[in-house]
Amino acid sequence: xxxxxxxxxxxxxxxxxxxxxxQDKAKALSINSCVWFGIDFTGAxxxxxxxxxAIIVSQYLNAINSLVLNEPEKYxxxxxxxxxxxxxxxxxxxxxNSQIDPKExxxxxxxxxxxxxxxxxxxxYRNADNTGAGLIFVxxxxxxxxxxxxxxxxxxxIASHDIIDCQRxxxxxxxxxFRNYWxxxxxxxxxxxxxxx
Numbered sequence: 001x002x003x004x005x006x007x008x009x010x011x012x013x014x015x016x017x018x019x020x021x022x023q024d025k026a027k028a029l030s031i032n033s034c035v036w037f038g039i040d041f042t043g044a045x046x047x048x049x050x051x052x053x054a055i056i057v058s059q060y061l062n063a064i065n066s067l068v069l070n071e072p073e074k075y076x077x078x079x080x081x082x083x084x085x086x087x088x089x090x091x092x093x094x095x096x097n098s099q100i101d102p103k104e105x106x107x108x109x110x111x112x113x114x115x116x117x118x119x120x121x122x123x124x125y126r127n128a129d130n131t132g133a134g135l136i137f138v139x140x141x142x143x144x145x146x147x148x149x150x151x152x153x154x155x156x157x158i159a160s161h162d163i164i165d166c167q168r169x170x171x172x173x174x175x176x177x178f179r180n181y182w183x184x185x186x187x188x189x190x191x192x193x194x195x196x197x
Contacts, residue, residue, distance in 0.1 A: 023165060023166070023167070024164055024165045025165050025167070025196075027155075027164050027165060028081075028155040028164050028165035029082050031083070031133045031155065031164070032083060032084045032085065033083060033084060033085040033086070033087070033132065033133070034081070034083055034085075034086055034087070034132065034133040034134060034135045034155065035086075035087045035088075035089050035127050035132060035133070035134045035135065035158065036068075036077055036086050036087065036088045036089070036090070036135050036136075037089055037090065037092060037093055037125050037134050037135065037136040038065045038068070038088075038089075038090035038093035038094070038136065038137070039061075039064060039065055039068075039093060039136075039137040039138075039139055039151070039186060040093050040096060040097065040121050040125075040136060040137070040138050040139065041061050041097045041100060041139045042096050042097065042099075042100055042121060043113045043117050043118070043121055043138060043139070043140065044105075044111070044113075044139035044140055044141060044142060045104075045105060045106070045107045045111035045141055045142075046105055046106045046107070046141075046142045046143075046144070047106075047107055047108065047109065047110055047111060047141060047142065047143040047144060047145055047146075048108060048143070048144040048145045049106055049142070049144050049178075051178055052102075053102035053103065053105045053106045054102040056102065056105060056106075056178075057097070057098065057100050057102045057105065058098075060178055060179050060182075061097040061098075061100070062094055062097065062098070063179045064179055064182055064183045064186065065090050065093055065094060065097070066090075067179060067180075067183050068183070068186065069088055069090065074187065075186070075187060075190065077135075077190075079194070080190040080191065080193060080194045081135060081190075081193070081194070082194075086135075087127075089127055092124065092125055092126075093136075096124065110141055110143055110145075110146075111140065111141040111143075112140060112141065113138070113140050113152075115166070117138075118138045118152045118154065118166060119161075119163065121136075121138050122134075122136060122138070122154060122156050122161055122163065123161045125156075125158070125161075126158055127158055130158055130159050131158060131159055132158050133155055133156070133157060133158065133164065134154075134155070134156050134157075134158045135153075135154070135155050136154050136156070137151040137152070137153055137154075137186065137189070138151060138152040138154060139151050140152065140168070142173070142182050142185065144173075147172060147173050148170045148171065148172055148173060148185060149170065149171050149173055149182055149185025149186065149189065150168065150169070150170045151168070151169060151170075151171070151185075151186070151189050152166050152167070152168050152169075153166070153167050153168075153169055153189065153193050154166040154167075167193065167196075169189045169192055169193060169196075170185075170189070170192075171184070171185040171186065171187065171188030171189035171190075171191075171192060172184065172185060172188045173185040173188075174188070
């Protein structure tokens with residue numbers, strides 16, 4: 001009896017999470033144009049890294065976001081997300097990431113965030129005319145022990161902040177140097193998203 005109650009509880013939690021994050025990849029794919037808001041690290045933790053957290057905040061987070069823009073042939077947002085137009089606007093992410101407390105950024109264990117956390121983060125994003133669809137990666141855990149990065153890949157309506165599609169995905173970290181290593185996980189998440197259609 002206890003087992004049945006436990007299973008029912010787990011199913012309820014999973015359904016609740018699904019309703020918060022939204023699961024409509026077909027609708028996300030049907031959108032022709034979107035705004036790329038970058039990678040928001042404000043809910044994330046780095047697990048078992050040895051780099052100075054203050055330098056991670058002051059240099060590397062912005063460097064990872066900038067790399068996506070500076071290497072458009074590799075980080076081909078149009079190709080990966082099947083869009084005819086992608087407008088880039090990482091100003092909000094850059095500002096938010098710069099305000100992260102370095103003392104709380106690095107942990108020794110794996111870290112997770114909830115769909116409600118993701119929804120709150122997305123609620124901070126808008127563009128100049130507050131219209132259209134947004135695309136953002138909400139970082140969760142960049143884990144040196146497992147050599148992976150986990151992110152919520154989210155499409156949302158910019159005006160209402162209603163989530164169209166939001167998938168938690170992991171990508172293998174790869175590359176030389178701190179920036180490239182974790183940017184590798186972003187790249188692999190993009191590839192994994194495209195492959196999962």
